[in-house]
Amino acid sequence: MAWASLILAGIFEMLGVTSIYKFNKVRNWQSLILLLVTFGASLLFLSFAIKILPMGTAYAIWTGIGASGGALIGMIFYGDSKDWRRLVLIAMVIGAAIGLKLVS
Known part of the structure; x- marks a missing residue:
């Protein structure tokens, strides 16, 4: 369950970053609410994951x-x-996250 929470936290983190972009383009209360909800959900699910997983591993995977x-x-x-270089570097970040899971 901790890993599922961590993956959900990462997904909401991605949505939060997208919300920042949207908020910078369209500054209205709906964009602000979306930003707060996505990052709030991200931190909530991360807090669930950190109760069981090592903090350093969980944080690294969440940010990855x-x-x-x-x-x-x-x-x-x-x-x-x-x-293609950006894609290779993204693959390296994902590979590092998988590696952290394998050694945890």
Whole structure:
């Protein structure tokens, strides 16, 4: 259950990053509420995961999911560069997160 909470926390972190982008484009109360809800849910699920998983591992995986997912969302939906080097580096972040899970 802790790993499921951690994955959900990472997904909400990705959505939170996307919410920041949306809030910077359209400053209204709906965008602000979306930003607060997504990051709030992310931190809530992270707190559930940290009750069982080592804090360092959970935090590293959470930020890895958020960072790589945010970069992929930017590439897919917002026209960010899809340079092969960026994709290799994102794969390295994901690989490091998987490696942390394997040694935990």
